[in-house]
Amino acid sequence: MFRGCQFLQLPYGYFSKIDQNQREKKYKINQTTHICETKLLKETKSTTEIGKQFDSILNLYKIQFIVINTDDCQFDRLILQTHIRFYCQSDSYLQLGLAEKIYGKCYKTLFDSDKNPRFLISEGLFTINLVKQEYILDGEGIEYCGKSEFIKNQGVFIQGVFQEPRRERKAAFQSLEEDFQPRKRSIIISDESNEIIRSKSFDYDNKMLKGIQQVNQIQIQYNQQLREQDFNILLRNSKEWLTSSLLNSVVEYFNWKSEIKVNQLPLKERLKIPRVLFIPSDVTTSFGEYEDKTTYMKKAKGLLQTQLLYYKELNYEMKQVYAKIGFPVNVNNAHWVFLLFDLRKEQILLYDSLSSTSIKKCRPSALTKAIGSFLNLNVGECKIVNYVKQRDSYSCGYFVSSFMEFEYKLQFKQNYKYCYDQNKMKTKIRKILKQA
Structure with missing residues (x-):
């Protein structure tokens, strides 16, 4: 028999919270280590030397870049690669083991099978692979909405994945019906000037969307809405402009x-x-x-x-x-x-x-x-x-x-x-x- 002992009933998820706190502490330690490494590197090497080191790496990999001399620009290099424009500050370059990091801003365009563009713009601390043309947010950063300056996500990214602030996370078992309800896919097609050509929500996947386009005799190619009348113009005997x-x-x-x-x-x-x-x-x-x-x-x-x-x-x-x-x-x-x-x-x-x-x-x-x-x-x-x-x-x-x-x-x-x-x-x- 135990006297003076009280049995406490721990709330559900108590130990998962402990694990979560430990992960957050570990992440903070890693961030602190990274900051210390950055500070140490900048103390041992001048910014000019780091910049020259980065330029030599670009030349080694035969990567085209432009030296930016604009006074009011926070970046001093522009890397030109296929459908990529990557601005960076050369003296922020870090090589930690096999990982290479640098502060910059990445403009990237991806294309689907119909050559419709998807615009990706992000800014912050990147893990980069110059040969593979990979620029992944890995630290403090900003992710923008399409081809615009509107911010979509801002905060900490780990290997390109945005880490939502803890206060914004949904509590466990809250609104189960809402969580498990199939979400509507929002399909937005915009032109180069970021003006929306078509925006509608569907409960269907992309195959169903293409079926709907075919029924309406509309195709989206090269970011343009093309109807049957457009294709008829291209017939050999057509005399329409x-x-x-x-x-x-x-x-x-x-x-x-x-x-x-x-x-x-x-x-x-x-x-x-x-x-x-x-x-x-x-x-x-x-x-x-x-x-x-x-x-x-x-x-x-x-x-x-x-x-x-x-x-x-x-x-x-x-x-x-x-x-x-x-x-x-x-x-x-x-x-x-x-x-x-x-x-x-x-x-x-x-x-x-x-x-x-x-x-x-x-x-x-x-x-x-x-x-x-x-x-x-x-x-x-x-x-x-x-x-x-x-x-x-x-x-x-x-x-x-x-x-x-x-x-x-x-x-x-x-x-x-x-x-x-x-x-x-x-x-x-x-x-x-x-x-x-």
Whole structure:
């Protein structure tokens, strides 16, 4: 018999809480160790030496990077890899055993089988593998919503997985019906400017979604909504002009293909490529009609900053990455032209399939000045290029597609000659959509 003893009834989950507390203590110890290691490394090596060490590693792996000299930027290096833009602070580089860590910001684009993009933007402490092109948040960090600056998660990440604060965790056995109820899948499809094309919740999986699209005769490819009418335009006997959805599919295809082809080249050849970037037509269309200079320029700047978000840390100095930037432009909903800004030559070319005398009303002068101002170019008169003149009222879109293909091929073959064949261009676009 035991006197003075009291039997305590412990609450359910008591020992699991002890285990949880031990895990949290262990995590805090690991974090403290990491901070100490970082401090020790920075005490033994100057930041300049660490930066040089990181540059030597980039050169060893033949990775293309840009030295950022902008005063107000917190990063000093930009790594360019396939569909990846990784900004980092070179003197924050750490090599702890087999693990490599660095502070940075990662812009990454993934593509599904239909070449629809998924935008991933994250910032903080990363565990990196430069060869495998892996950048995984592993420490304090931020995860953003799609292609935007809106924060999705902020706090501690372990191997890319966000650790929810303890106060936000649901209590055990709370709302069992809610926890086990099948959740609706939210499917959001947005264009490059992050404008939502389609957003709806379904109780179905992706196969059911594709079935619904087929019933409604809608396909989503290259981030564009394509209907049966769009595909009918591409038939050989059709005499309808290209819609913005079809033309923007061509834009996204050449951007996607350029990124892959450039990064397949050896580093020495890659550095010589005069890279070109194409911007979807909905960006310039969203500029709207010219009312007054201040309003128009402000709106144009905001739209271009949204479109080129991946280069915000470069202060949108696009010439550090690209030699040319091209815009298919729908003028007055009556004619397609292709506007090309040569950033290195500070030259503006207007590819147009109509004669210069008949397009005076269609010349995008205000638009040219707005884009040129954003790109820090001394905007002068456009040099009008007329390789071949159209002889009908509908083929301007095919000419614009062929101009983009011409500029795409010039990246890899400097002496490439322009050649236009409308039937071949139609076939090309059909193949582009079929490939997706």
